[in-house]
Amino acid sequence: MIGAGPAGLMLAHLLTRAGIETVMIERHSRSYVENRIRAGILEHEVAALLRETGVGARMDEVGFRHDGTNILFDGVLHRLDFASLGKHVMLYSQHEVVRDLIAARLVAGGEILFEAEVTAIENFNGSEPRVCFTHHGETRELDCEIIAACDGFHGIGRASLPANLVREYDREYPFGWLGILAEAPPSLDELIYANHDRGFALLSMRSSSVSRLYLQCPLDTDLAEWPDSRIWDELSIRLAHPGFSLNTGAIFQKNITPMRSYVAEPMQSGRLFLAGDAAHIVPPTGAKGLNAAVADAVILARAIIAQFLDDNPETLRCYTETCLARIWKIERFSWLMTSLLHRFDNHSAFDRRIQRAELDYYVNTPTGGTALIENYVGLPIGAVP
Ligand code: FAS
Numbered sequence: 001m002i003g004a005g006p007a008g009l010m011l012a013h014l015l016t017r018a019g020i021e022t023v024m025i026e027r028h029s030r031s032y033v034e035n036r037i038r039a040g041i042l043e044h045e046v047a048a049l050l051r052e053t054g055v056g057a058r059m060d061e062v063g064f065r066h067d068g069t070n071i072l073f074d075g076v077l078h079r080l081d082f083a084s085l086g087k088h089v090m091l092y093s094q095h096e097v098v099r100d101l102i103a104a105r106l107v108a109g110g111e112i113l114f115e116a117e118v119t120a121i122e123n124f125n126g127s128e129p130r131v132c133f134t135h136h137g138e139t140r141e142l143d144c145e146i147i148a149a150c151d152g153f154h155g156i157g158r159a160s161l162p163a164n165l166v167r168e169y170d171r172e173y174p175f176g177w178l179g180i181l182a183e184a185p186p187s188l189d190e191l192i193y194a195n196h197d198r199g200f201a202l203l204s205m206r207s208s209s210v211s212r213l214y215l216q217c218p219l220d221t222d223l224a225e226w227p228d229s230r231i232w233d234e235l236s237i238r239l240a241h242p243g244f245s246l247n248t249g250a251i252f253q254k255n256i257t258p259m260r261s262y263v264a265e266p267m268q269s270g271r272l273f274l275a276g277d278a279a280h281i282v283p284p285t286g287a288k289g290l291n292a293a294v295a296d297a298v299i300l301a302r303a304i305i306a307q308f309l310d311d312n313p314e315t316l317r318c319y320t321e322t323c324l325a326r327i328w329k330i331e332r333f334s335w336l337m338t339s340l341l342h343r344f345d346n347h348s349a350f351d352r353r354i355q356r357a358e359l360d361y362y363v364n365t366p367t368g369g370t371a372l373i374e375n376y377v378g379l380p381i382g383a384v385p
């Protein structure tokens with residue numbers, strides 16, 4: 001597999017457990033991938049998968065179990081109670097999951113070729129797929145049965161599919177998120193997603209002493225114009241509600257994340273398969289990116305095991321169809337959360353009233369609340385291979 005992100009590492013973990021030999025090629029260093037700050041929420045079934053496959057201990061030790069989340073608008077906080085569906089999510093950083101999966105692979109005797117870059121993918125529509133890569137200044141070739149491109153949105157996998165085969169579906173949003181990490185104890189023990197007239201804000205966390213927060217900003221935002229004081233002032237306004245006060249502290253990381261929905265179909269050609277961000281991305285509003293990548297890995301692992309251990313090629317043939325049935329629901333939910341919670345400058349007064357009515361429906365009716373919760377905690381992934 002190409003890429004030591006959540007998709008590649010989970011795929012390798014599941015195939016190794018099934019006794020299938022894998023080679024993992026990752027262009028960055030171990031330290032880089034283990035310290036890359038990204039997602040924070042693990043869906044109910046993803047957390048269960050980590051536990052069931054022996055890599056959930058640290059998550060349960062240092063992660064945070066959340067039995068609900070909060071939607072804030074018009075100064076009123078509305079709690080979505082996951083326990084009503086018997087579910088919870090785990091707040092546990094993506095880079096921690098990556099660390100745990102790398103450790104598990106190395107303990108199991110698996111290898112990861114770090115600082116090795118795949119430069120070409122060949123013959124995947126023939127009987128002898130080949131990966132060409134550079135490592136320690138050498139150019140090497142690897143003949144293999146299956147190539148799993150778990151190489152992210154800017155990887156080589158999707159780019160290697162026949163151009164006339166790929167159909168792309170794309171939506172870019174007219175804003176981004178200014179994200180911070182701060183030495184500030186979380187101001188609440190659960191997340192707050194805030195729709196405010198000045199723009200969206202999200203209160204999240206990483207530990208009992210580190211907060212993770214985001215605020216909607218224009219795409220051309222210059223971080224130099226956002227000193228800590230301005231960030232805290234804006235977050236305080238957008239997150240304000242009775243009885244709440246925002247804990248502040250030294251901001252030690254700031255970045256701007258663009259927002260985009262994207263799907264490439266199909267996710268396979270011959271013996272080349274895409275998994276995770278290589279095939280699809282979502283705006284982070286629904287906390288789905290990491291979880292969708294892991295789910296693809298489970299589906300692909302099931303299919304490869306069926307092919308090579310049960311001599312059943314049908315599951316692999318249906319890989320794209322199986323993934324897309326989930327992916328488009330995830331794309332819809334991520335689009336919905338983004339549409340409900342952000343300020344759109346091209347919105348008319350009518351559009352803004354409709355947005356409020358949608359929010360009211362989803363947080364203040366039993367069916368609306370259940371619809372949000374069942375998507376947020378995660379759709380079923382199916383049997384763990
Ligand atoms: P990844 O991008 O994680 O991994 C792909 C790997 O392939 C990388 O390590 C890369 O180095 C390697 N690679 C690429 N090309 C290669 C080549 N030619 N040879 C060898 N290796 C190669 N999701 C959320 O749910 N919540 C969030 O808050 C959130 N925030 C995000 C913030 C940012 C800045 C970004 C970019 C993404 C964020 N995401 C978030 C989404 C993110 O978590 C992804 O969904 C997740 O990393 C997808 O995992 P993978 O598909 O494994 O891809």
Ligand code: PHB
Binds near residue numbers: 191204284286287288
């Ligand atoms: C995060 O903690 O980084 C996070 C949490 C929930 C989201 C997005 C990001 O929807």
